[in-house]
Amino acid sequence: MGKKRVIVLGAGGSIGKNSLEIIRRFSDRFELAGFSVHSNLEFAKNLLAEFKNAQFVSTKKTDSKLKHEIDVEAVRQLIEKSRADIVINGIAGSAGLKASVEVIKIGLDLGLANKETIVEAGELIFKDAEKSGSTIIPVDSEHAAIFQLINAHKKENIEKIIITASGGPFLNTPKEKLSTMKLEDALKHPTWKMGGKITIDSASLANKALEVIEAVKLFSFPPEKIEVTVHPQSIIHSMVQCKNGEIFAQASPPDMKNPILNALSFPEMPETFLKPLDFSKIIKLEFIPPRTDAFPMLTLGFEAAKKGGAYPIAFNVANEEAVEAFMHGKIGFTDLADITQEVLNSDWTMKPSSYEEVYDYENRARAIALARMLARNSSCNKIY
Numbered sequence: 001m002g003k004k005r006v007i008v009l010g011a012g013g014s015i016g017k018n019s020l021e022i023i024r025r026f027s028d029r030f031e032l033a034g035f036s037v038h039s040n041l042e043f044a045k046n047l048l049a050e051f052k053n054a055q056f057v058s059t060k061k062t063d064s065k066l067k068h069e070i071d072v073e074a075v076r077q078l079i080e081k082s083r084a085d086i087v088i089n090g091i092a093g094s095a096g097l098k099a100s101v102e103v104i105k106i107g108l109d110l111g112l113a114n115k116e117t118i119v120e121a122g123e124l125i126f127k128d129a130e131k132s133g134s135t136i137i138p139v140d141s142e143h144a145a146i147f148q149l150i151n152a153h154k155k156e157n158i159e160k161i162i163i164t165a166s167g168g169p170f171l172n173t174p175k176e177k178l179s180t181m182k183l184e185d186a187l188k189h190p191t192w193k194m195g196g197k198i199t200i201d202s203a204s205l206a207n208k209a210l211e212v213i214e215a216v217k218l219f220s221f222p223p224e225k226i227e228v229t230v231h232p233q234s235i236i237h238s239m240v241q242c243k244n245g246e247i248f249a250q251a252s253p254p255d256m257k258n259p260i261l262n263a264l265s266f267p268e269m270p271e272t273f274l275k276p277l278d279f280s281k282i283i284k285l286e287f288i289p290p291r292t293d294a295f296p297m298l299t300l301g302f303e304a305a306k307k308g309g310a311y312p313i314a315f316n317v318a319n320e321e322a323v324e325a326f327m328h329g330k331i332g333f334t335d336l337a338d339i340t341q342e343v344l345n346s347d348w349t350m351k352p353s354s355y356e357e358v359y360d361y362e363n364r365a366r367a368i369a370l371a372r373m374l375a376r377n378s379s380c381n382k383i384y
Helices: 014-025 041-050 074-084 095-105 115-131 141-153 175-180 196-204 208-220 258-263 299-306 312-329 335-344 357-375
Strands: 004-009 031-038 055-058 084-090 110-111 134-139 159-163 225-229 237-244 248-249
Touching: 004 014, 004 074, 014 084, 014 115, 014 258, 014 357, 031 041, 031 074, 031 225, 041 055, 041 141, 055 074, 074 095, 084 095, 084 258, 095 110, 095 115, 095 237, 110 258, 115 134, 115 208, 134 141, 134 258, 141 159, 141 237, 141 248, 141 258, 159 208, 196 208, 196 248, 196 312, 208 299, 208 312, 225 237, 225 248, 299 312, 299 335, 312 335, 312 357, 335 357
Parallel strands: 004 031, 004 084, 031 055, 084 110, 110 134, 159 225
Antiparallel strands: 159 237, 237 248
């Protein structure tokens, strides 16, 4: 059997760089067929010098000022030219959805690290994947763990999914101090080294909210059967409770290379290359109920999952815009949830029946979020 040919979308990000490390380490099993970056052309130049046979595109649209836009035609050309077997989608934010659509349409397997693909258009994506023969393999550590646990214990035997959260940098910060937290405080994640947006989402628990919505759609579980627990050590990546009450956990040191390697190797089980947990040493595991009064984004995410329709789209886009504003010093940390709540107060009961409708609802939610921020702070000019 020949090498598995891999495309890495968003090669300059955290998921992308970890994927490249896996391809380097297992060069006898994987080959970089192609990759994309958004605007880091120097990084791309160095990669091309290393992987001389790889195809490359930049996804930055020269005619767009919107950060959320990517050059979809470039992604399409990359997929067509690369003759790949699997694509790792590490493009952050709602921009990653359009890339996932292109992968699914062509029928390639998709190692998915982009939450927004499932959060905003899960039903449409799965329908198209069934038509084209694509297999969607989650790469997020939590969903990769759930994916493995469901495969091991069978969905019909599982009563509840338990998603773990690290708690982020503000795990022990009193509620009354959260409004004073600055960008540099929110970026100090105690466990994971990630991009700015996802690190802030971890601090607000918006990331966990998105993971709840994603789990509902990815595994066809109702929100009532999904629970979140704060686990600061990030060793247990998720758990399932079976109908007999027994709970099974997926445990490994916190390293994204594990779920990436599992996705690239699926359906085979790869041999270990990272050190497993060492039980000859003391291992401390804590589980703490999330403080939803201090971090309301988690509650808002559960509500969006329960309401369905376009509420998950509105939640995601509102949070995305609010995070962008926070990163530019336009709003405070606790404004993230306030703005998201204000956007969700609109009617989002409509269910998108096409990707075009998904994008229309994205634009509507984005406009409402920006209007709310402008209303709160007259100096909050358009961010882009």
